[in-house]
Structure formats: structure tokens, C-alpha cells
Amino acid sequence: MYKIISADFIAPNVKSFIIEAPLIAKKRKAGQFIILRVHDKGERIPITIADSSAEEGWINIIVQGLGKTSAHLNTLEAGEHLQDLVGPLGLPTHIENWGTLVCISGGVGTAEALPIAAAGKAAGNRVISIIGARNQDLIIAESQMAEVVDEVRISTDDGSAGRKGLVTDVLQDLINEGLKPDMIVAIGPLPMMAAVSNQTRDMEIPTMVSLNAIMVDGTGMCGACRATVGGKTVFVCVEGPEFDGHLVDFKELGMRQKMYKKQEEESHKCFLEKQMKKIKAEAMLEEV
Amino acid sequence: MIREKPQSFNTVALKERLTIPRQSMPEQDPFIRSTNFFEVNLGLTPEQAVIEAQRCIECKKPTCMDGCPVNIKIPDFIQLICKKDFLGAAEKIMEDNSLPAVCGRVCPQETQCEEVCLVGKRFEPVAIGRLERFVADYAMENGNGSVKETQIPQPSGQKVAIVGSGPAGLAVASDLIKEGHEVTVFEALHEFGGVLVYGIPEFRLPKTILRQEVANLEAKGVKFIKNFIVGRTMTIQELMEEEGYDSVFLGLGAGLPRFMNIPGENLNGVYSANEFLTRSNLMRGYEFPEWDTPLYRAKHAIIVGGGNTAMDAVRTAKRLGAEKASIVYRRSEEEMPARNEEIHHAKEEGVEFLNLVNPIEFIGDDQGNVVAAKCLRMELGEPDDSGRRRPIPMEGSEFIMVVDMVVIAVGNGSNPLISQTNPEIETNKWGNIVADADGRTSMDAVFAGGDIVSGGATVILAMGAGRKSAAAINEYLKSKVGSSA
């Protein structure tokens, strides 16, 4: 069992956890992830390690409640435990001094981009962060990002913060202003990573994306996480999660992510019904 | 093998023994069992076991023992069954095999011990596997399954790390804990047992058996650590240098699924056998949504391959409710590597066999779900390297099958995770770790055995390799103490 040291919502439906995991904390590098199970009948889900402390023996993960497992996870509080936690998995991000690095992130992807931006900065790059969200409330980790990079730019769909528009618009603005990115890292929802990759392909700017394939074991044993990159099948959990965005078959990956949509909805509904019952029962107890 | 004959307890006259029919295994009815995940074989009754044991003619040269990769003292344990000393029989087996309840169920007996049983030359062989299973189950129910520990070994002060909790790793743990070493098993997954828990289905090998075996080893002092990937959580070097392990055994298995490299293999609904079986067994997808991990329940599933893995997958698909579950195999039934019992059981359960057929493409709808398989019919030509007749596509034989799930079960390669992080450990061109007959690798104090060395094989061969390595590790540790003293 793995103890949750703290658990706090940092945006609607997005929770940041500090979890006791001394061995993983000691080992992990930017870009790596863990696989966890919430309870003993739970599924195994991959989550990026956003931060860690080797000295204090903890890792930080930031979780968006999407379906059954992430929603259940986000009901847990400090002092509670996770059933299983394994890692660090995946290859660390390849970091070098490219010159100018632009980190583009959307949604919880910003939590995943944070350690990469920090490592990029430490390697001597000029780092610019572009954070995109539907609205202001959904922006996470902006201040942490601002601490480690040279400049943060924001875009929101509704214009409630930063530029109204998409992250690709911000990137275009920067380039129009004369910026010449040497390297782009894009992490977030698939459509966003696909759009960025499309945009930078013609400009010939190397673009790295972090693929969130559905996984089971995370050790290369099952092949659930396969994706097509440059016409070849890869296992994202051991060969990735980062790949050359210009070579990724995003359409296929998008379809593969929806493989269990029907079952996931059923499972989520079951969970929500149970939660409702629990809340009602607690309310009744309070009345008594 | 010439050895002293065990004392006979068989009361049946020699001639009459050959007239006793081989005792058949009580089974769940095929119609009922194809809808549940409970064990198919129910096990011999004590009466049946004694009758079956009496079929043994107590050969002077018991060839059966040569057929067993770990040379279980088969005639000895059979006589103890005749004597109705079932616990004694279990102890006799466990002198050579620490997982008899597993091997009695999943060993390909028909090509090992039973194939060379003398009775089998003219009649049906003694049902050695069924007897082994019977006494192992009896011991688990009546004596906690563990051999009486006559003496607690003197602590040796040496530490051994075992990587992987499959049959190879468990065999090493079982042997080395008896020598007084400090033994820790590291497992990447959240349950112990390797393929025995994630691959072989509940209806063939109930998970409770494995939990019991692991608990027995724990009781003897073996430490088990799950969710720990050697090479990622810690490297071999760190285990030795920082954690003070004196020797490391690698029992990593052959956990890398092979695909066919044909169009459409990444469509939704196309699984590797490893993924399909892991979702079902380890993650209990068949109990979704009670358990969280989803799994396809297909109407028409095809499983590509002809080994045990393919049989396990097709029978699982059937149990998940498939109207039609078919094996698609490019050779004929004769060449199928699966055990006869599994093929027979699959047929009884209504599995369709499409032999001499090979898929060349999977076709999807606009959502990326597989909806059809394009296949070719094959004929058999000259024997190839494996000695089996080579399948050759028949011209113009292309046809299309409507399917909504495909499981690729064409074998496993070896997982490159450890060799990636430890280039000093020599591997061959298939990625298997190179080890000598005693499991020594090219890295000092590091041993390996089981599927990671041999390529996908069998439970008992993995255990046999583990036992050899255990002996070599023990010797290595002793010489180490000797030289430093």
C-alpha cells in the first residue's frame, strides 16, 4: 500500500497528490510515469510523475477525473492509500541544449510538461511555455511553470485568460514576432498534439509529443499500448512515451483511445451511482 | 535409470493390473463449463487415485522418471498412493518439484512422463499427471501443502535476489531458502506467479493454488516484493552494490508478444494473446464491471495460432459469450503444438477449428473497429527447419470472414527490458539471455533460467532450469564464503 501524504484540488476536477514512494522518487527522470491501481479490483492506469523529492521520498502526480478510475482516485484524501504503484516507467525525456525550447501543453498536460520544461531550462535552453485551456479555471500549474521558464503564454478558447484562441495560434504569434524555436515539446489532448505537429511539420521544427495510449502492464508484455510511428508499430510504454510528432499516426491512436468507450461509460455510471448512494446514506445519517 | 525399487504396496496381481482401465478425469459438463470460469477438471477421487496407482507395474527401469524433466521419483510416490499414504506421496514429489499442484494440471504429460511409461507401450499409460495433481490437492487440503520442515536451516548470511515470480523464480526460491540464504523475490506485476497468474486461465489453473504456494514459501521465510521492476525501480548493480545481494537470478519469462505484421493489426478489437489473457486473468476482466478492467465480449472471435496460448484464448472468448469462437491455424491439427487435452476440451466446448488457414489482413470500420479478416487457405509442403511441414498459400483461395475480435497467439519473444539496461549480460539473436547449463550468465554472480533463456517452453522445464541454477548459486555462494574466510 502506498500512502497519500497530501491531496488537493488545483482546478475543477483536477487533483494533485503527493504520494510516499521513496524508491521511485530516487530513480525517476523527467518524462517518466507510474502505473497505479486504486483498489484491489481496480484497473491499472498510467500517470506521469510531475515532481518528486528523493530526499523526502515522495512523488507528485496530477490527475484529471475523466472516467471511473481517475474519478475514484480523485475522491481519495491525505492519509488514505493506493493499492498498487509501480515505476518509474517509460524512457526519460531526451534533453539537450537545443537553443530555444517551446513547451506547449493543454489540460493536465501542463503537469506533465513541467518537469520537461525545468530539465530543458537546466540544460541551458531558453524555454517558452504555451499553456492552453478551455477557460481560465482549467489552467493548472501556471505559477510553477512561470518559476522555471523564461516566459509563459496562455490561450483560452473563450478568452477568459491570455489570448483567445488555441495554442497553435499562440505559437504562430510567437513565430510572427520573430521567434525561431529549435525544439517543440507538445503534451496534452491528442487533437492538440496532432494540430501542433501538423503546424510545425512544414516549418521543419522538430516536435516531440507524449502519447497517452491505453496501457495494462507498462512493461512491454501485452502490446495494449501500441501506436504507429513512422509506419512502424511501437509499444508506447517501453519505447516511449515520447515520439517524433511528425511521424505519429494520430488518427489511429485517437481511435484506439476510444476502444472501450462503451464499457468505460458503463463502469463510470456504476461508480457514480454508488457514490450517490453513499452521499445519500451519509446525508441520512447526519439527519438522524 | 537404474535405482533401488521402492517397497511395493500394490495388492493387485501383476497380470490383473493391465486389465484395469485408466481412470478418467471427472469434468464439468462441457455445455455448462463453456459459460463459467470454474475449473474444468475436478480431480480424481481417492478411490480412483488408488485404482490408478495400482495400474503401475513397478518397472525395474522406470522410464517414466526419465521422461520427467525434474526426475520426480514417480514409482515411489505411486506406491505411497497404493498405501493410501497421500501426504507421504506429496512429500516424495516435493523432494523434486515444489509446485506439484501446478504441474499435475498443466504439464504436457502425454509428451513427457506418460509418453515413456511402459504400460503405455501396449495400453494407456499410467495417469501420472492426474495422480500428481491428486496428491498435491490432497496435501493442500489436509496438510497445508508444505513439506514438514524437519529443521530450520542455519542462516548462511548470504542474500539472493530473484527477479520474476514465475515457475523458474519460485523453484529457485524454494531450493535456496532451504539452504539458509536470505531470499527475496521481486515481481513487476501486482500478483505473483508469472504466466501462471496472468496467462493460464482460472478454468485450467485456479489462482488460489498459486496464492497457497506463495504463502507456503513465505512461511518458510522467502520475502516477496511486488510492483518492483528490476532495471527500472532498481538495476541489478544497485541490488548488488547498494542492497547487498550476493547473487541475482533472472527468471524474466518470454514476455514480449509477437504480431504478424499484416495490415489492420492495430485496429480496435485486435489483441495480442498476452493482453487478452492478462485482461481476463490478472485483471479479471471477465467480471467487469464488478472488476474495473474492460474486455471485449465478441460475437465472433478468431484466435490465430495453435498452441496452448491459442487454446486458452479461444476458450476464454467462448466463456465471455462468443456465439462463434474459432481457431485459425496455418498448418493442420497434427502439427498443433497445443496439448491434446486442451484441443479436445476446446472442441467439446464448441470451438470451431479452421486449419490450413492464415489471415493476411484485418479490415476495420470508420471507427477503427475490426469487422472482418481476409484469409488464405494453405496446403502443406516439405518439412521446414522445425521439422514440421511448411504451410504454402493456395493461389486464388482468398476469402473474407466476418469477425469482431481477433487474438494473435503466434508466440512470444523475450522482453528486452533487462538487456537494455544491462548490456553486459549477453543475449542471442532472439534476445534470449545466454546462460550455460547451470544458468551462469556472462555477468558475474548473475544467473538466469526459464523462458528468458530457452524461449517460450513449459512450466516444468522452467522449474527444472530454476533448480539447476539454484544448485549453482548455492555452490557459488559457498565458494564465496570459503574464499573470503
Ligand SMILES: Cc1cc2nc3c(=O)[nH]c(=O)nc-3n(C[C@H](O)[C@H](O)[C@H](O)COP(=O)(O)OP(=O)(O)OC[C@H]3O[C@@H](n4cnc5c(N)ncnc54)[C@H](O)[C@@H]3O)c2cc1C
Ligand atoms: C504515459 C501516460 C501518462 C499519463 N499521465 C497522466 C497524468 O499525468 N494525469 C492524468 O490525469 N492523466 C494522465 N494520463 C491519462 C490517464 O492514464 C487516463 O486518463 C486514465 O487512464 C483514464 O482512466 P479512467 O478509468 O479514469 O477513464 P476511462 O473511463 O478509462 O476513460 C475516460 C476517457 O478518457 C479516454 N482515455 C482512456 N485512456 C486514456 C489514456 N491513457 N489517455 C488519455 N485518455 C484516455 C477514453 O477515451 C475515455 O473517453 C496518462 C496516460 C499515459 C499513457
Ligand SMILES: Cc1cc2nc3c(=O)[nH]c(=O)nc-3n(C[C@H](O)[C@H](O)[C@H](O)COP(=O)(O)OP(=O)(O)OC[C@H]3O[C@@H](n4cnc5c(N)ncnc54)[C@H](O)[C@@H]3O)c2cc1C
Ligand atoms: C497462455 C499460456 C499458456 C501456457 N500453457 C502451458 C501449459 O499448459 N503447460 C506448460 O507446461 N506450459 C504452458 N505455458 C508456458 C509456461 O507458462 C512458461 O513456459 C513458464 O511460465 C515460464 O516460466 P518462467 O518462470 O520462465 O517465466 P514467467 O512465467 O513468464 O514469469 C516471469 C515473471 O517475471 C516477471 N518479470 C519480468 N521482467 C521483470 C523485471 N524486470 N522485474 C521484475 N519482474 C519481472 C514477469 O512479470 C513474470 O511474472 C503457457 C504459456 C502461456 C503464455
Ligand code: SF4
Ligand atoms: S512434473 Fe510433469 S513431467 Fe514430471 S512427473 Fe509431474 S506431470 Fe510428469
Ligand code: SF4
Ligand atoms: S514407467 Fe509407468 S509402469 Fe513403469 S514405473 Fe513408471 S509409471 Fe509405473
Ligand code: FES
Ligand atoms: S502496456 Fe502492455 S506493452 Fe505497453
